Amino acid sequence: MTETAIHVKGLQKSFKQLHVLKGVDFEVEKGSIFALLGSNGAGKTTVVRILTTLLKQDGGTAAVNGFDVVAKPDYVRQSISLTGQFAAVDEILTGRENLIMIARLRHLANSRQITDDLLNRFGLTDAADRRVSTYSGGMRRRLDIAMSLIGNPRLIFLDEPTTGLDPEARIEVWKTVKELADNGTTVFLTTQYLEEAEQLADRIAILHEGKIIVSGTLEELKKLFPPVKVEYIEKQPTLEEIFLAIIGKQEEK
Incomplete structure (x- = not known):
């Protein structure tokens, strides 16, 4: 029997006259990579902010991890980590100094050993004593994720983690995300890049006009899209084609 890391039921949120979430339902299994897709303004970041106790x-x-986000927000925060759309690193400090700072803020006794382990794990040992201002986009994002893992959170939220990165840096981040899941960390990913969800996610949900309109594995979503047949081959739909087709059907209703 699979365990649930996130359970969401009937989630609603409005900002003045704008009804952003209109009854959102989904579950995320422990140790999996879950991707929440949606157009700009669909409410993906609002969902993340609620789940990370930044918004009610x-x-x-x-x-989240068995704790109600309203009743036990402190327990939720202790068991998660959040990486936003832009790397939250101090460019004046070195990579090593950034990691040590976070470890000390979390009151961890062995901050230097933790730092060395993370630098090695994320392939940053050679650049450890350089200022972060000299890092490439991919290196900054890897450092940002490494900082998020200090304290061994059971679940990490990645809100559009590859925004603004070049293709090579995006592939670096993808590799990191896969390794997190392989090591037992649950990953909740929001992204606008459909190829990213196609490459990484165990399960995918599409948020549209305030509701989850479809959820499942990539193979399950492909079954919703009629195969395109030609004389000699059958074309498999990409996740992007599935997404656009589903959104189009909803808007026609």
């Missing part, structure tokens, strides 16, 4: 919902319930 207007209705519905949400539990």
